Amino acid sequence: MGLNVFIVEDQFIEANDLQLILESAGHSVCAIVKSVAGALEFLTTARPDIVLLDIFLKGPETGIDLAPALTAAGIPFIYISANSDPLTFEAAKTTRPDGFLIKPFRRQDILLALDIAIYRHHYAAQHTLHQQQARAQNLRIGSKTKESTGEFNEIIGNSAKLLEALDLVRQVAPMDTSVLILGETGVGKEGIARAIHRLSKRKNKPLVKVNCAAIPPGLIESELFGHEKGAFSGASERRIGKFEQAQGGTIFLDEIGEMPLETQTKLLRVIQEKELERIGGRTTIRLDIRIVTATNRNLYKEVAAGKFRIDLYYRINVFSITLAPLRERPEDIPALVDYFLQKNARLMGTLPRRIEPQALARLVRYAWPGNIRELENVMERQIILARSGVISSVDLPDDDIRADYPPAGSPKNQPDEKHMIMAALTKSNGKVSGKGGAAEILNIPAPTLVSRMKKLGISWRFVVG
Numbered sequence: 001m002g003l004n005v006f007i008v009e010d011q012f013i014e015a016n017d018l019q020l021i022l023e024s025a026g027h028s029v030c031a032i033v034k035s036v037a038g039a040l041e042f043l044t045t046a047r048p049d050i051v052l053l054d055i056f057l058k059g060p061e062t063g064i065d066l067a068p069a070l071t072a073a074g075i076p077f078i079y080i081s082a083n084s085d086p087l088t089f090e091a092a093k094t095t096r097p098d099g100f101l102i103k104p105f106r107r108q109d110i111l112l113a114l115d116i117a118i119y120r121h122h123y124a125a126q127h128t129l130h131q132q133q134a135r136a137q138n139l140r141i142g143s144k145t146k147e148s149t150g151e152f153n154e155i156i157g158n159s160a161k162l163l164e165a166l167d168l169v170r171q172v173a174p175m176d177t178s179v180l181i182l183g184e185t186g187v188g189k190e191g192i193a194r195a196i197h198r199l200s201k202r203k204n205k206p207l208v209k210v211n212c213a214a215i216p217p218g219l220i221e222s223e224l225f226g227h228e229k230g231a232f233s234g235a236s237e238r239r240i241g242k243f244e245q246a247q248g249g250t251i252f253l254d255e256i257g258e259m260p261l262e263t264q265t266k267l268l269r270v271i272q273e274k275e276l277e278r279i280g281g282r283t284t285i286r287l288d289i290r291i292v293t294a295t296n297r298n299l300y301k302e303v304a305a306g307k308f309r310i311d312l313y314y315r316i317n318v319f320s321i322t323l324a325p326l327r328e329r330p331e332d333i334p335a336l337v338d339y340f341l342q343k344n345a346r347l348m349g350t351l352p353r354r355i356e357p358q359a360l361a362r363l364v365r366y367a368w369p370g371n372i373r374e375l376e377n378v379m380e381r382q383i384i385l386a387r388s389g390v391i392s393s394v395d396l397p398d399d400d401i402r403a404d405y406p407p408a409g410s411p412k413n414q415p416d417e418k419h420m421i422m423a424a425l426t427k428s429n430g431k432v433s434g435k436g437g438a439a440e441i442l443n444i445p446a447p448t449l450v451s452r453m454k455k456l457g458i459s460w461r462f463v464v465g
């Protein structure tokens with residue numbers, strides 16, 4: 001089957017020759033570019049089967065500089081070079097290419113090198129997969145309790161407000177205490193509930209989520225507590241409710257503020273007595289369950305308005321964790337943007353798209369009424385629209401760009417400088433000094449940048465997805 005080949009070569013005639021040879025053998029050439037920068041840009045939107053990579057190219061970088069990005073994206077590559085001097089050869093070898101062709105080359109050398117490279121790459125990928133599977137199995141067999149990933153691997157952000165919340169999660173998770181998670185819609189409450197479960201001794205038992213707002217009021221009780229066959233008209237089978245499904249683990253009652261008063265009374269009983277009967281059933285079922293709830297409403301106001309039972313409120317609110325809205329922690333935005341860019345690239349099998357500093361600055365200044373869910377959706381849209389692989393502007397309603405920015409009380413020039421620095425750090429993939437680093441982008445000496453970062457409280461942790 002023909003391969004989709006990407007040629008990185010600055011000599012027009014040689015690139016053309018290569019193209020003719022490849023096409024005559026049934027392969028296709030998806031693009032020819034002359035520089036590393038051009039190649040990186042192309043790879044944010046496309047995924048070739050293999051790259052033919054000349055070492056000496058137009059521009060400051062050599063083909064060897066492109067190799068790490070290709071390896072990271074899992075794309076095989078073959079070097080082509082006229083220069084076979086031992087030093088270059090050694091430097092190129094350290095990047096573990098899938099082949100090496102010395103100019104001038106013959107048709108059959110190229111085609112054979114392609115075949116070998118694809119075979120080797122495929123074999124190497126299989127081998128790595130087997131190794132990973134074996135390692136994962138050993139981990140499971142060797143230690144049941146060992147965590148293979150970080151504590152909060154899916155919760156991105158480094159703001160003081162988020163870190164405070166995560167600290168509370170860490171403290172309360174190992175206990176059986178009921179936890180109430182508060183915060184606006186889309187702020188990440190479900191992620192916090194998952195983290196509480198994952199860090200508890202119940203982590204190998206089920207975590208069952210119930211969205212109380214999504215179930216019609218007439219069905220919520222049978223959904224939560226289950227029913228026996230024939231308990232009411234339409235109950236043709238016995239149903240095991242969510243509480244029983246969560247036995248030994250955690251139940252996460254999302255949008256608890258939407259629960260009808262009548263169901264609240266039954267829920268209170270279940271929580272107090274730690275037992276339930278299915279609707280229409282006679283047997284009492286003992287429960288061993290941890291209860292985590294979440295709401296975007298002000299429950300206390302709901303209590304005052306007679307819509308939420310005060311005794312239930314006290315039961316579920318033994319320990320509360322409030323997640324700040326995104327507009328109160330804009331310093332998390334660059335890392336979240338980067339996370340969504342990486343996540344999308346992984347799904348598409350391409351390199352992540354780049355975002356220009358002015359576009360990032362606009363994202364940072366936006367008020368995000370829909371919080372992180374809205375940011376995720378906006379990024380998805382911008383990624384689709386950014387055909388060239390670079391996001392240079394973002395489409396956001398002007399109304400929600402914060403007029404009160406910079407926040408009251410902060411020195412006038414601080415937030416702009418802070419966001420410029422954060423934008424430069426995002427662009428440089430977290431690199432502060434050296435070539436392509438944030439200091440170079442901002443055109444200031446690296447030590448000056450470091451001291452400004454300290455002054456502005458930017459503790460940058462580059463997040464790789």
Ligand SMILES: Nc1ncnc2c1ncn2[C@@H]1O[C@H](COP(=O)(O)OP(=O)(O)OP(=O)(O)O)[C@@H](O)[C@H]1O
Pocket residue numbers: 154155156157183184185186187188189190191192254295296336339372373376
């Ligand atoms: N800190 C974070 N890092 C990465 N992704 C996040 C983070 N917080 C939220 N998300 C993502 O944002 C989306 C919305 O989060 P989530 O569903 O947890 O919000 P929520 O507060 O439970 O919303 P709702 O009140 O509407 O149920 C999800 O896709 C989630 O993965």
